[in-house]
Amino acid sequence: MTPPAPPLPGLARARWLLVGLFALAGIAFSSWLARIPTVRDLLDLSTADLGLLLLVGSIGSLLTVTASGAVLQRLGSRRVLLVSTVVLGTALVLEGVGPTVGSRGLLGVGIFLNGVAVALGNVAINVESGRIERAIGRTVIPQFHAAFSIGAVVGSGVGAVASATGVPLVVQMPATAAVVVVWRLASLRGVVLPPTPAEREARAAASAVVTPADVTPADAVPGRAARTLPRVPVRVRRGAARIASALDAWREPRTLLVGVVVLAAAFSEGAANNWLSLAVVDGFGSTEAVGGVVLGVFVASMTAVRLLGTRLLDRYGRVAVLRASGAASVVGLLVFGFAPTLPLAGAGVALWGLGAALAVPIGIAAASDDPLRAAGRVAVVSAFASVASLVAPPVLGLAAEAVGARHALVLITAAMIASVVVAPSVARDAARGTVGAGTAGGAASDVVGADATGAGGDAAHRPGTRRPPRGPGRGSVPRPRRTPAPTAPRGGAR
Template identity: 55%
Template sequence: MTSSNSAAQIARARWSLIVLFALLGLSYSSWLGRLPTVKEALNLTESQLGVVFLAGAIGSLCCVTIAGHLVVRVGGRTLLTISAVGISVAFILEGLGPTLGSVPLLALGIFLNGCFVALTNVPQNVETAAVERRVGRAILPHFHAAYSIGAVVGALIGAACAAADVPLVTQLSVTAVVTLVVRLVLIPNIVLDTHLSDEERWDRARTARQRRVERAEVRAGIVTPTQPRTLAVLLRSRRASLGQALGAWREPRTVLIGVIIFAAAMSEGSANNWLAIAVVTGFDRPEATGALMLSVFLVSMTVVRLAGTRVIDRYGRVAVLSVSGVTSMVGLIVFGVAPHFSVAVLGIVLWGAGAALAVPLGISAASDDPLKAAARVSVVSAFASSASLAAPPVLGFVAEVTGTRLALTLIVVFLAVGVAVSRNVAPIQRHSSEDTVVPDEKV
């Protein structure tokens, strides 16, 4: 994999990544803005919808744990291209399910979407960290701001389509086709740290061919005594590669960053999944208003992500993460107990502002060491997927008893834990005398 790139390549990668992040946000949010339609079309309760959401979390968790290994094995370009096609197929299924009245078809679409988004997020986040290192200052929140901008556009598209009674399958199918074309054009521009050279591709293809030939010879009984040992060496090498990718799970700092991202993903993901429904059911507002409030949340996130990079450079990751967590907690409580809709809007703004920087800070911290970035980003992304696995059913069942708004305040507990371990996102300091990484006391 190469590390030397021209300024033009870095700029091209940066802007291509910004567009790709925006497309992820647009696709996801345009679907989330239509959740009331999905809920009504399939006659689902909050708890039942939460169980359906589990399909996406399971798919994400299944794939995110091996995503770092796949990045090393096949390269970012191949993995991103396959995932782009998969996301579009999943998106169309998510539109067909409610249209045909099929919960299993919807669940399949959500499951596949979870799988392929997970396989996209790891190489894409590794590349954003690669660009940030080459630029030499904090810019990673800008990429996540692009996601938020795309999400705002997507939420507005969802609200407009809901107001105009556009069929869900039509909206999602058009979005899937357009976003796929743009992704396939831009993906070749972004591979810096996850690029496989032609020599590396040839070596790996030759190794794969050699394994196939030797396995065939073993089965045919025509191998010499030394050939089985050669095959064993190749297999041990492959297992060692996978073991190195999974070794990040034994690093305390990486795991604690994962805890932070777990809380942040639960906060942001629950807003995406439940905010529109909470507004519709909690304040007796139309579906378009629920989608609009999701846009308010996303706009708040976007503004802070765009402005937050200078704040991070000045005050450091730890301080910014701590303040962000407290702000989210205040916003959630205000939204959950607000007696009037106007007060709840204030809570939504605070919630979105607090949720803006936690995930980018965690990804940036996990990517401090470029040699281990893919494995560590894969680990912390698994925590995000675990949050997606735990939150929907828990909040769905609690919402059945307390209402969706009040159920969302449970997230405050997890955010408090994230704030408590926030010092682990401090930049690492590598000692020249030994290959160890420790948290830097300066932030």
């Protein structure tokens, strides 16, 4: 038996710091969303107007996430987190000041910058969660998302208490910004694992792009051509390799189907975050504080399942868990949309949250199966999430104008059904990094399970087992023949 690899230096510290960053993201996110009714009242917005303002944030997120994979590979996770921290702090301040001074423009800028910061930071922390899971050797990604949900519960509580006690937005949001900036800056030093020797080797191998100047001996070129043949700088070649690797993921059918799963999950979770408290206020004549509590029920349900998600996934597999999650969401949404009383509707919200819990972690894990291509693929599925955020506000806003916010949320069942249909795409491949016959494939992973299959059809993870290296698939960056298949991610610290 192959002895287990020694733990990486700083692994435990990086894991807990990353858990803290996920929790902080939930706090910042939900404390703002719990005050949406206040924002609407301060600016005298209709539901359609509010949907259009929220759309601005989705546009910022989409524009950012399409390039975030290449940016992450170029700058590394630590620098990306630093930039996103500065942008997020600015956004939170504007989201508090804009409604207070009655400026839709300032609020729109704040929401846009929030979308930019969240998209950039989320790709970085999700890639780092994949690196930590591979270093540990067992499923832990749902625990990071559970931390986000715990933070969201805390944030919803903060928003509800602030609303009930009359704390103005202009006080709450700048205070939140200060906590976010200090917390994230304090975490930067240890949250990113140092690159392992295998990761350095993989980056060097993937950067070895062959050019005519590299393979043609100078003496073999007649005349002056030998002295004038241009040579491409190493840094330029490496940058081209990173960009090509990040863009390859957009041509992979499996990655796109995983993106559909994440799109449906983001549509469901985002709709709850944006509209649930308002739907409770308008649909049942409740106070804003009650709406915040119901939103807390949703995120608390998600938290409970995410804490148990590692065992569920290890026992039943990704596909079976995703299908069950979609069915639970559909039932919960129908109960919430048509329940005659608030307690029964609250039970539907709890079931909806149970179903919404694991779809995003499953999608991120599926996109991270091949560590070398994790950054590009996580960026692609994150772009699908941004598309959901782009579509949901105006669609649900217009539907809410016609039938009310509570009944409009029933439209999400269509996305849940689509997620169930494409659920087989999240299963582990026999060799991680391949995406099916005839598609743009990647290099084989460093560690895979070859023969064990879970109930959901996923190949089981067996630390210590290595597959023979495979050559680069169609659409990948050309590499010299003597280079072995890379086995580690390139999205980490430099």
